[in-house]
Amino acid sequence: AQSVTQLDSQVPVFEEAPVELRCNYSSSVSVYLFWYVQYPNQGLQLLLKYLSGSTLVKGINGFEAEFNKSQTSFHLRKPSVHISDTAEYFCAVENTGFQKLVFGTGTRLLVSP
Amino acid sequence: GAVVSQHPSRVICKSGTSVKIECRSLDFQATTMFWYRQFPKKSLMLMATSNEGSKATYEQGVEKDKFLINHASLTLSTLTVTSAHPEDSSFYICSAWTQETQYFGPGTRLLVL
Numbered sequence: 001a002q003s004v005t006q007l008d009s010q011v012p013v014f015e016e017a018p019v020e021l022r023c024n025y026s027s028s029v030s031v032y033l034f035w036y037v038q039y040p041n042q043g044l045q046l047l048l049k050y051l052s053g054s055t056l057v058k059g060i061n062g063f064e065a066e067f068n069k070s071q072t073s074f075h076l077r078k079p080s081v082h083i084s085d086t087a088e089y090f091c092a093v094e095n096t097g098f099q100k101l102v103f104g105t106g107t108r109l110l111v112s113p
Numbered sequence: 114g115a116v117v118s119q120h121p122s123r124v125i126c127k128s129g130t131s132v133k134i135e136c137r138s139l140d141f142q143a144t145t146m147f148w149y150r151q152f153p154k155k156s157l158m159l160m161a162t163s164n165e166g167s168k169a170t171y172e173q174g175v176e177k178d179k180f181l182i183n184h185a186s187l188t189l190s191t192l193t194v195t196s197a198h199p200e201d202s203s204f205y206i207c208s209a210w211t212q213e214t215q216y217f218g219p220g221t222r223l224l225v226l
């Protein structure tokens with residue numbers, strides 16, 4: 001069975017500082033990987049996804065993530081965060097072609113001035 | 114592209130009544146949609162997979178007679194919470210699958226008094 005681990009429940013960071021949100025997964029088969037962002041009282045917005053090809057994936061709002069198969073990781077990074085990046089971030093994995101997502105428990109990114 | 118809407122965004126109802134939530138894919142067709150439930154400060158819990166033209170597939174522990182799902186067209190799935198009780202109060206989010214990705218609606222906040 002698949003699982004996703006987001007070890008950091010909360011990450012505080014100052015505005016304009018870099019940030020990394022960690023995501024590790026376990027699966028015995030090939031996977032698709034996703035990062036979603038959720039602002040308060042809203043649904044999830046897709047930040048970026050890895051399906052195949054280049055392991056460095058660029059998404060919206062200046063975020064990027066790198067798929068590392070040997071370490072089974074898909075960490076999310078941004079070189080300089082803004083106050084508006086304050087939100088909940090979810091990592092998710094899908095067994096290739098099975099459509100169902102397994103979510104991590106989420107990481108709350110808190111950006112302060 | 115890949116926009117998903119939900120209606121209503123918020124609903125308050127009395128205990129014992131039924132509530133219907135609509136999920137629409139606005140600019141694409143979706144043979145598969147998903148319904149999730151999210152508790153405060155928690156991750157998303159998959160309730161069921163909605164398949165156009167066939168019965169929904171419910172996750173273990175989800176009462177199919179309590180949460181009725183109908184996927185009557187390629188752009189619309191509905192979730193009906195029957196005989197709602199206060200413990201059904203939650204944030205319900207749908208998603209629609211296209212291009213190897215799930216796109217999420219903005220969510221529906223249900224409060225049962």
